[in-house]
Amino acid sequence: MRYKSCYWIESGINFDTDAYKVCCLYSAKGGGNTIIEDNYKGKPINWDKVFAFKEMMKNLHKKGEIYPKCEGCIFLEERDWDDNHTKISMINLDYWTKCNSRCMYCHTMQDKKKYNSFKNYNFLPILNDMIKRDILRPNGHVSFGGGEVTLLKEFEKLLNIFMDFGFPLTRIHSSGILYSKAIEKGLKQKCVDLIVSVDAGSKDMHKFVKGVTSYDKVWKNLKKYASMQQDPFAVKTKYILIPGINDSYEEIDLWLKKTKENGINCVFHEIESKWFYARRDNIPDYIIDFFAYAKSKAENMGLKYELYERAEHMMKFYKEKV
Numbered sequence: 001m002r003y004k005s006c007y008w009i010e011s012g013i014n015f016d017t018d019a020y021k022v023c024c025l026y027s028a029k030g031g032g033n034t035i036i037e038d039n040y041k042g043k044p045i046n047w048d049k050v051f052a053f054k055e056m057m058k059n060l061h062k063k064g065e066i067y068p069k070c071e072g073c074i075f076l077e078e079r080d081w082d083d084n085h086t087k088i089s090m091i092n093l094d095y096w097t098k099c100n101s102r103c104m105y106c107h108t109m110q111d112k113k114k115y116n117s118f119k120n121y122n123f124l125p126i127l128n129d130m131i132k133r134d135i136l137r138p139n140g141h142v143s144f145g146g147g148e149v150t151l152l153k154e155f156e157k158l159l160n161i162f163m164d165f166g167f168p169l170t171r172i173h174s175s176g177i178l179y180s181k182a183i184e185k186g187l188k189q190k191c192v193d194l195i196v197s198v199d200a201g202s203k204d205m206h207k208f209v210k211g212v213t214s215y216d217k218v219w220k221n222l223k224k225y226a227s228m229q230q231d232p233f234a235v236k237t238k239y240i241l242i243p244g245i246n247d248s249y250e251e252i253d254l255w256l257k258k259t260k261e262n263g264i265n266c267v268f269h270e271i272e273s274k275w276f277y278a279r280r281d282n283i284p285d286y287i288i289d290f291f292a293y294a295k296s297k298a299e300n301m302g303l304k305y306e307l308y309e310r311a312e313h314m315m316k317f318y319k320e321k322v
Protein backbone atom coordinates (compact mmCIF):
# COMPACT_ATOMS: atom_id res chain seq x y z
CA MET A 1 0.00 0.00 0.00
CA ARG A 2 1.16 3.56 -0.75
CA TYR A 3 1.69 5.79 2.28
CA LYS A 4 4.35 7.89 4.01
CA SER A 5 6.79 5.93 6.10
CA CYS A 6 10.50 5.39 6.75
CA TYR A 7 12.75 2.38 7.18
CA TRP A 8 12.80 2.88 10.95
CA ILE A 9 9.02 2.75 11.24
CA GLU A 10 8.91 -0.29 8.99
CA SER A 11 11.73 -2.32 10.52
CA GLY A 12 13.96 -0.35 12.90
CA ILE A 13 14.61 -0.12 16.63
CA ASN A 14 16.85 2.07 18.77
CA PHE A 15 18.20 0.99 22.16
CA ASP A 16 18.89 4.04 24.32
CA THR A 17 20.21 4.25 27.90
CA ASP A 18 16.76 4.16 29.52
CA ALA A 19 14.29 3.52 26.70
CA TYR A 20 13.81 1.71 23.46
CA LYS A 21 12.47 3.70 20.55
CA VAL A 22 11.58 3.41 16.88
CA CYS A 23 14.63 5.49 15.87
CA CYS A 24 17.35 7.60 17.48
CA LEU A 25 16.45 10.88 15.73
CA TYR A 26 15.60 14.19 17.37
CA SER A 27 16.03 16.45 14.35
CA ALA A 28 12.56 16.15 12.78
CA LYS A 29 10.44 19.25 13.27
CA GLY A 30 8.12 17.11 15.45
CA GLY A 31 11.03 16.37 17.77
CA GLY A 32 11.64 12.67 17.00
CA ASN A 33 12.36 10.74 20.22
CA THR A 34 9.92 8.01 19.23
CA ILE A 35 9.81 6.17 22.58
CA ILE A 36 8.12 2.76 22.64
CA GLU A 37 9.02 1.95 26.27
CA ASP A 38 10.49 4.36 28.80
CA ASN A 39 12.45 3.54 32.00
CA TYR A 40 13.82 0.49 30.27
CA LYS A 41 16.58 -1.39 32.13
CA GLY A 42 17.18 -4.41 29.91
CA LYS A 43 14.36 -6.87 30.70
CA PRO A 44 13.22 -9.15 27.83
CA ILE A 45 11.61 -7.10 25.08
CA ASN A 46 7.89 -7.37 24.56
CA TRP A 47 8.05 -7.71 20.76
CA ASP A 48 4.25 -7.72 20.41
CA LYS A 49 4.31 -4.24 21.93
CA VAL A 50 7.05 -3.12 19.52
CA PHE A 51 5.20 -4.27 16.42
CA ALA A 52 1.85 -2.95 17.73
CA PHE A 53 3.48 0.48 18.18
CA LYS A 54 4.77 0.41 14.61
CA GLU A 55 1.33 -0.69 13.40
CA MET A 56 -0.23 2.29 15.21
CA MET A 57 2.19 4.67 13.42
CA LYS A 58 1.61 3.06 10.03
CA ASN A 59 -2.17 3.13 10.44
CA LEU A 60 -2.01 6.87 11.11
CA HIS A 61 0.14 7.40 8.01
CA LYS A 62 -2.16 5.25 5.88
CA LYS A 63 -5.00 7.62 6.83
CA GLY A 64 -2.93 10.55 5.55
CA GLU A 65 -1.92 11.78 9.02
CA ILE A 66 1.61 11.85 10.44
CA TYR A 67 2.71 10.57 13.85
CA PRO A 68 3.32 13.96 15.55
CA LYS A 69 6.95 13.27 16.55
CA CYS A 70 7.79 12.41 12.91
CA GLU A 71 6.36 15.67 11.54
CA GLY A 72 8.80 17.24 9.03
CA CYS A 73 11.27 14.34 9.08
CA ILE A 74 13.34 14.14 5.91
CA PHE A 75 13.31 10.35 6.12
CA LEU A 76 9.56 10.09 5.51
CA GLU A 77 8.95 8.86 2.01
CA GLU A 78 5.66 8.32 0.19
CA ARG A 79 5.76 5.07 -1.72
CA ASP A 80 4.49 1.51 -1.78
CA TRP A 81 5.74 -0.08 1.42
CA ASP A 82 5.81 -3.82 1.93
CA ASP A 83 4.36 -3.57 5.42
CA ASN A 84 3.49 -7.20 6.01
CA HIS A 85 6.45 -8.08 8.12
CA THR A 86 7.36 -8.37 11.76
CA LYS A 87 11.12 -8.37 11.44
CA ILE A 88 13.83 -5.98 12.47
CA SER A 89 16.50 -5.04 9.97
CA MET A 90 17.80 -1.73 11.37
CA ILE A 91 19.22 -1.44 14.86
CA ASN A 92 20.73 1.59 16.54
CA LEU A 93 22.68 1.01 19.74
CA ASP A 94 23.03 4.00 22.05
CA TYR A 95 22.59 2.29 25.40
CA TRP A 96 25.90 3.10 27.12
CA THR A 97 27.54 6.43 27.91
CA LYS A 98 31.08 5.67 29.05
CA CYS A 99 33.53 7.66 26.96
CA ASN A 100 37.16 8.76 26.81
CA SER A 101 36.35 12.11 25.21
CA ARG A 102 34.78 15.27 26.65
CA CYS A 103 33.14 16.90 23.64
CA MET A 104 31.75 20.32 24.55
CA TYR A 105 28.47 19.61 22.71
CA CYS A 106 27.76 16.25 24.39
CA HIS A 107 24.84 15.84 26.81
CA THR A 108 27.11 13.72 29.04
CA MET A 109 29.12 16.85 29.86
CA GLN A 110 26.31 17.84 32.27
CA ASP A 111 27.78 15.25 34.65
CA LYS A 112 30.67 13.34 33.09
CA LYS A 113 31.45 11.42 36.27
CA LYS A 114 27.90 10.09 36.48
CA TYR A 115 27.77 9.11 32.80
CA ASN A 116 31.21 7.47 32.90
CA SER A 117 30.22 5.30 35.89
CA PHE A 118 26.69 4.57 34.63
CA LYS A 119 26.10 0.82 34.46
CA ASN A 120 24.32 -0.03 31.25
CA TYR A 121 22.16 -3.06 30.55
CA ASN A 122 23.58 -5.74 28.25
CA PHE A 123 22.39 -5.98 24.69
CA LEU A 124 23.83 -9.44 24.02
CA PRO A 125 20.87 -11.35 25.61
CA ILE A 126 18.43 -9.18 23.64
CA LEU A 127 20.26 -9.91 20.41
CA ASN A 128 20.38 -13.65 21.12
CA ASP A 129 16.65 -13.56 21.88
CA MET A 130 15.99 -11.79 18.56
CA ILE A 131 17.92 -14.46 16.68
CA LYS A 132 16.13 -17.25 18.55
CA ARG A 133 12.72 -15.75 17.81
CA ASP A 134 13.67 -15.22 14.15
CA ILE A 135 12.93 -11.50 14.45
CA LEU A 136 16.23 -10.35 13.00
CA ARG A 137 16.39 -10.05 9.25
CA PRO A 138 19.75 -10.67 7.54
CA ASN A 139 20.89 -7.89 5.19
CA GLY A 140 20.17 -5.36 7.89
CA HIS A 141 22.01 -2.33 9.13
CA VAL A 142 23.40 -1.67 12.61
CA SER A 143 24.77 1.55 14.05
CA PHE A 144 26.78 1.90 17.25
CA GLY A 145 26.60 5.37 18.81
CA GLY A 146 26.26 6.35 22.46
CA GLY A 147 29.49 6.63 24.44
CA GLU A 148 32.82 5.29 23.17
CA VAL A 149 32.28 1.94 21.50
CA THR A 150 35.80 0.61 22.11
CA LEU A 151 35.12 0.86 25.89
CA LEU A 152 31.89 -1.15 25.63
CA LYS A 153 32.48 -4.64 27.10
CA GLU A 154 30.13 -6.39 24.66
CA PHE A 155 31.36 -4.60 21.56
CA GLU A 156 33.60 -7.24 19.95
CA LYS A 157 31.12 -10.07 20.62
CA LEU A 158 28.23 -8.05 19.19
CA LEU A 159 30.17 -6.98 16.13
CA ASN A 160 31.20 -10.58 15.42
CA ILE A 161 27.59 -11.77 15.74
CA PHE A 162 26.38 -9.07 13.32
CA MET A 163 29.13 -9.97 10.86
CA ASP A 164 28.42 -13.71 11.14
CA PHE A 165 24.69 -13.13 10.83
CA GLY A 166 25.19 -11.52 7.45
CA PHE A 167 24.56 -7.88 8.30
CA PRO A 168 26.33 -6.25 5.35
CA LEU A 169 27.09 -3.00 7.12
CA THR A 170 27.69 -1.95 10.70
CA ARG A 171 28.19 1.77 11.23
CA ILE A 172 30.52 2.61 14.10
CA HIS A 173 30.91 6.03 15.70
CA SER A 174 34.15 6.23 17.68
CA SER A 175 36.29 8.94 19.23
CA GLY A 176 39.25 7.28 17.48
CA ILE A 177 41.38 7.51 20.64
CA LEU A 178 41.71 3.73 21.05
CA TYR A 179 42.55 1.48 18.10
CA SER A 180 40.23 -1.51 17.80
CA LYS A 181 41.20 -4.79 16.14
CA ALA A 182 37.48 -5.61 15.81
CA ILE A 183 36.93 -2.45 13.76
CA GLU A 184 40.03 -3.29 11.70
CA LYS A 185 38.60 -6.76 10.96
CA GLY A 186 35.29 -5.21 9.87
CA LEU A 187 37.06 -2.74 7.58
CA LYS A 188 39.06 -5.56 6.00
CA GLN A 189 35.87 -7.56 5.45
CA LYS A 190 34.03 -4.53 4.01
CA CYS A 191 31.24 -4.81 6.57
CA VAL A 192 32.03 -1.83 8.78
CA ASP A 193 32.05 1.88 8.19
CA LEU A 194 33.70 4.09 10.75
CA ILE A 195 32.90 7.70 11.61
CA VAL A 196 35.28 9.71 13.76
CA SER A 197 34.13 13.22 14.61
CA VAL A 198 37.30 15.31 14.71
CA ASP A 199 35.42 18.67 14.72
CA ALA A 200 38.57 20.67 14.01
CA GLY A 201 41.55 21.03 11.73
CA SER A 202 44.14 22.28 14.19
CA LYS A 203 45.45 20.63 17.32
CA ASP A 204 44.42 23.55 19.54
CA MET A 205 40.83 23.61 18.28
CA HIS A 206 40.59 19.82 18.59
CA LYS A 207 41.64 20.03 22.23
CA PHE A 208 39.20 22.89 22.87
CA VAL A 209 36.19 21.12 21.33
CA LYS A 210 36.96 17.55 22.43
CA GLY A 211 38.20 18.46 25.91
CA VAL A 212 41.10 15.99 25.71
CA THR A 213 44.59 15.97 24.20
CA SER A 214 44.06 13.30 21.58
CA TYR A 215 44.74 14.97 18.21
CA ASP A 216 47.92 13.07 17.23
CA LYS A 217 46.61 9.74 18.50
CA VAL A 218 43.30 10.11 16.65
CA TRP A 219 44.92 10.99 13.31
CA LYS A 220 47.46 8.16 13.72
CA ASN A 221 44.64 5.68 14.33
CA LEU A 222 42.60 7.12 11.47
CA LYS A 223 45.54 6.66 9.10
CA LYS A 224 45.92 3.03 10.19
CA TYR A 225 42.19 2.34 9.82
CA ALA A 226 42.21 3.95 6.36
CA SER A 227 45.11 1.72 5.31
CA MET A 228 42.98 -1.33 6.29
CA GLN A 229 39.75 -0.34 4.54
CA GLN A 230 38.75 -2.41 1.52
CA ASP A 231 35.88 -0.07 0.69
CA PRO A 232 37.62 3.24 -0.12
CA PHE A 233 34.82 5.25 1.53
CA ALA A 234 34.46 3.19 4.72
CA VAL A 235 36.48 5.48 7.00
CA LYS A 236 35.03 8.95 7.38
CA THR A 237 35.91 12.03 9.38
CA LYS A 238 33.15 14.25 10.65
CA TYR A 239 33.08 17.95 11.51
CA ILE A 240 30.32 19.21 13.78
CA LEU A 241 30.13 22.93 13.12
CA ILE A 242 29.65 24.80 16.40
CA PRO A 243 28.80 28.41 15.57
CA GLY A 244 31.03 30.83 17.45
CA ILE A 245 33.59 28.10 18.20
CA ASN A 246 34.96 26.24 15.17
CA ASP A 247 33.20 28.17 12.38
CA SER A 248 36.41 29.18 10.67
CA TYR A 249 37.45 28.60 7.08
CA GLU A 250 41.02 27.87 8.22
CA GLU A 251 39.81 25.05 10.47
CA ILE A 252 37.69 23.61 7.67
CA ASP A 253 40.62 23.80 5.22
CA LEU A 254 42.88 22.03 7.68
CA TRP A 255 40.27 19.36 8.49
CA LEU A 256 39.95 18.48 4.80
CA LYS A 257 43.73 18.57 4.29
CA LYS A 258 44.37 16.23 7.26
CA THR A 259 41.60 13.91 6.03
CA LYS A 260 43.10 13.70 2.55
CA GLU A 261 46.71 13.28 3.63
CA ASN A 262 45.79 10.44 5.99
CA GLY A 263 44.26 8.40 3.15
CA ILE A 264 40.59 9.02 3.99
CA ASN A 265 38.19 9.69 1.12
CA CYS A 266 34.92 10.66 2.72
CA VAL A 267 33.75 13.42 5.07
CA PHE A 268 30.55 14.13 6.97
CA HIS A 269 29.48 17.64 7.90
CA GLU A 270 27.07 18.28 10.77
CA ILE A 271 25.66 21.23 12.74
CA GLU A 272 25.73 21.35 16.55
CA SER A 273 22.43 20.23 18.11
CA LYS A 274 21.53 22.90 20.69
CA TRP A 275 22.34 25.74 18.27
CA PHE A 276 20.33 24.10 15.50
CA TYR A 277 17.24 23.29 17.56
CA ALA A 278 17.08 26.89 18.82
CA ARG A 279 17.45 28.47 15.35
CA ARG A 280 16.21 25.94 12.83
CA ASP A 281 13.66 28.39 11.35
CA ASN A 282 16.12 31.24 11.13
CA ILE A 283 19.50 29.97 9.94
CA PRO A 284 21.89 32.85 9.17
CA ASP A 285 23.37 32.96 5.66
CA TYR A 286 26.94 32.70 6.92
CA ILE A 287 26.25 29.18 8.26
CA ILE A 288 24.86 28.07 4.91
CA ASP A 289 27.95 29.58 3.28
CA PHE A 290 30.21 27.45 5.51
CA PHE A 291 28.50 24.30 4.35
CA ALA A 292 28.58 25.39 0.71
CA TYR A 293 32.29 26.23 1.04
CA ALA A 294 33.17 22.90 2.67
CA LYS A 295 31.27 20.93 0.01
CA SER A 296 32.92 22.71 -2.86
CA LYS A 297 36.39 22.52 -1.31
CA ALA A 298 36.02 18.82 -0.40
CA GLU A 299 34.82 17.88 -3.86
CA ASN A 300 37.62 19.85 -5.52
CA MET A 301 40.03 17.78 -3.43
CA GLY A 302 38.40 14.54 -4.61
CA LEU A 303 36.70 13.84 -1.28
CA LYS A 304 33.16 12.52 -1.03
CA TYR A 305 31.17 15.11 0.96
CA GLU A 306 27.98 14.18 2.80
CA LEU A 307 25.67 16.01 5.17
CA TYR A 308 24.94 14.33 8.47
CA GLU A 309 21.43 14.10 9.92
CA ARG A 310 20.74 17.58 11.40
CA ALA A 311 22.66 19.30 8.62
CA GLU A 312 20.57 17.37 6.10
CA HIS A 313 17.38 18.68 7.75
CA MET A 314 18.87 22.21 7.81
CA MET A 315 20.06 22.23 4.21
CA LYS A 316 16.92 20.84 2.61
CA PHE A 317 15.82 24.43 2.01
CA TYR A 318 19.16 25.38 0.43
CA LYS A 319 19.50 22.56 -2.08
CA GLU A 320 20.82 24.90 -4.74
CA LYS A 321 23.86 25.66 -2.54
CA VAL A 322 24.74 22.31 -0.98
Ligand code: SF4
Nearest residue numbers: 006008023070073075
Ligand atom coordinates in the same frame (compact mmCIF):
# COMPACT_ATOMS: atom_id res chain seq x y z
S1 SF4 B 1 11.52 10.62 13.33
FE1 SF4 B 1 11.96 10.27 11.15
S2 SF4 B 1 13.35 8.50 11.10
FE2 SF4 B 1 12.37 8.54 13.12
S3 SF4 B 1 10.59 7.19 12.93
FE3 SF4 B 1 9.90 9.27 12.52
S4 SF4 B 1 10.04 9.51 10.29
FE4 SF4 B 1 11.27 7.73 10.85
Ligand code: SF4
Nearest residue numbers: 099101102103106147
Ligand atom coordinates in the same frame (compact mmCIF):
# COMPACT_ATOMS: atom_id res chain seq x y z
S1 SF4 C 1 32.71 11.02 21.82
FE1 SF4 C 1 30.46 10.94 21.83
S2 SF4 C 1 29.85 10.20 23.86
FE2 SF4 C 1 32.00 10.85 23.98
S3 SF4 C 1 31.90 12.94 24.75
FE3 SF4 C 1 31.99 13.03 22.49
S4 SF4 C 1 29.84 13.09 21.83
FE4 SF4 C 1 29.88 12.43 23.99
